[in-house]
Amino acid sequence: MTALSTHARIAVIGAGAMGAGIAQVAAQAGHSVLLLDNRPGAAAQAIEGIDRQLGKRVENGKLSAESRNATVARLHAAQTIEALADCALIIEAIVENLEVKRDLFRQLEDICDEQCVLASNTSSLSITSIAAQLRHPQRLLGLHFFNPAPVMALVEIVSGLASDPALAACLYDTARAWGKKPVHTRSTPGFIVNRVARPFYAESLRLVQEHAADCPTLDALLREAGGFAMGAFELTDLIGHDVNYAVTCSVFDAYYGDTRFLPSLIQKELVDAGRLGRKSGQGFYSYAEGAQRPQPTSLDSERTVTSCVVEGDLGIANGLIPRLREQGVEVVQRDGAGLLRVGDAVLALSDGRMACQRAREEGLRNLILVDLAGDYAKASRLAIGCVADIEPAALADGVALLQRAGFVVSRLSDSPALVVLRTVAMLANEAADALLQGVASAADIDLAMRAGVNYPQGPLAWADSIGLTHILKVLENLQASYGEERYRPSLLLRRRVAEGGTFHD
Incomplete structure (x- = not known):
């Protein structure tokens, strides 16, 4: 089965931000789109909002007036659910409530012919469960867009236990024809993204709870060393802590309390306090007018280093060596166990042990563990962790060497695997x-x-x-x-x- 023809009429139920965004995507792809909402006038208001947004793109030279007018002309506010009877695809984007969604799809099944594909934009509910009470559960699938739908490329094509693989292939091809990047996933808790992403938030939350470092420092390290677009704290502030915490709780409950998905008490406290992030003006950071963002902490060394010794293979951290040589540092290489020595300091890529444990087990003095960088050739910041009794001169030498390579150095407490x-x-x-x-x-x-x-x-x-x-x-x-x-x-x-x-x- 190929993508739906642009002659096929699409319906979107729910005229909130997500529903309106999906309707805009389908209309821009050339489909006639019906937008339905149970709030009087909401669908028409959503179409007016789309018109305004597209108008701004025209003013900025990012869209032609002809494209804007054609897109808006394809959008129509439906007055009743019966008006959707001749649609080829109906996408639901309403409240995340299982019984409400089930009731809606039972209504649609009575109205639409058997060729109509039914899709839910749910981000957390089971497609299998939503479809279970339908006469034809095979025609219900998940079509999970990410917010804002006109901007975000990903669409998860979610198959429940009864979903027809041919329809999943049709939705995949349709999403691709709409300019999206679709992926197939089974209907399991969190699908792909909301499941796999949980550790990104959870590990930073645990580190700040353990006072390994403050929020600005951990965020800066994930951006400037890891290459992520945002750190965990600024991202959850953007998403909204009520939303992010609810998703974590949902996945945690769905996996019967598996501790991999354990919610954070720190985030719960923010939710309880109404500090939901940007939308409330306060989360991990303040968004009040004139508020200054706290800066990450860093170490500075005035020592001068001109040479170092690399013993054996540093693994992925071998990317440090060209940077040092480019800055005129003499790098002597010899056999060994994957260590870098400068002065009395010993540097090593973290293997998940605490510095104190590794130093004791390997007989190493003045040990400094170095964190992963997404790309050692491009990273601008690097985290380190040290044994508690490191000599100040040795720490200064280690920091000076990394500074010489062009890194800003941030120290964490002696935490396993750093950040x-x-x-x-x-x-x-x-x-x-x-x-x-x-x-x-x-x-x-x-x-x-x-x-x-x-x-x-x-x-x-x-x-x-x-x-x-x-x-x-x-x-x-x-x-x-x-x-x-x-x-x-x-x-x-x-x-x-x-x-x-x-x-x-």
């Missing part, structure tokens, strides 16, 4: 479990996380590039440090390491 490495390892682990359980393919999981939440790399491809053996070691050390199932490595990760393969084999 970027911990976050990426946990994202990869969750993605691996989703792959193991057949939620989606490796390619679709990676595409979903790049297109849906703008990650610099898909978590599975990222893990492949770091090395699955290292990712497994990090997770095992995290689990040993905390003694929690939260950090248990995925069976698929263990299998791939034992096979000597990758996630994309």
Whole structure:
């Protein structure tokens, strides 16, 4: 089955921000679109809002007046649900309530012929459950857009237990014809994005709860070292803590209290206080007029270093070596266990152990652990963690070396796997479990996380590039440090390491 013809009429039920956005996408793709809402006048107001938004794009030279007029002319406010009877596809974008959605689709089944495809934009409810009471459950699927729908590229095509694969293929091709990046996923809690993304928020929230660093520093490290568009605290402020916390609770409950998805008490406290982020004027940061954003903390060293010794293979941190040489640092290489020495300091890429533990187990003095960078050639900031009794001169030498390479250095408390490495390892682990359980393919999981939440790399491809053996070691050390199932490595990760393969084999 191919994409729906542009001659096919589309209906969207729900004229809120999401429904209006989906209607705009379909109309811009050339379809006649009916927009229905149970609030009197809401559909017409939504069309007027779309007209205004497109008008601004015309004024900015990003859209022709002809395209704007043609799009708006294809949008029509429906007055009754019966007006949708001849539509080829009806997309529901109403309240996230299972019984309300079930009632709506039962009505639609009585009104529309059997060829009409029914779709829900739900982000959290089971497609299987919504469809269970229909006479023809095979024609209901999820068509999950991301907000704002006209801007965000990703669309999750969600198949429930009874969903017709041919219809899933049709919706996939239709979404692609609409200029989107579709992915297939089974109807499991959180689908792809809302499941796999949980560790991105959870690990930063845990680190700030443990006073490993403050919010601005952790955010800066995820941006400037990890390559993420935003840090966890500024992103949850943008999303809204009520929304983000509710999604976490929903996934946690759906997985019967699996500690991988444990909600944060810090975020609950913000919700309880009404500090919901940008929309309330206060979250982790203040958005009051004139409020100054607190700055990340960093270390500064006035020491001068001109040489260092690299012992063995630094793994993915080998990217440090060209940067040092470009700045005129003499790098002496010799055999060893993957260490970098400068003065009395010993630097090593974190493997998930605390610095104090690794120093004791390997007999290393003045140990400084270095965090992961998404790209060591381009990163501008780097996190370190140190043993508590590090000599001040050794710490100054280590910081000076990293500064010489062009990094701003932020120190965390002696925390397992620091911040970027911990976050990426946990994202990869969750993605691996989703792959193991057949939620989606490796390619679709990676595409979903790049297109849906703008990650610099898909978590599975990222893990492949770091090395699955290292990712497994990090997770095992995290689990040993905390003694929690939260950090248990995925069976698929263990299998791939034992096979000597990758996630994309």
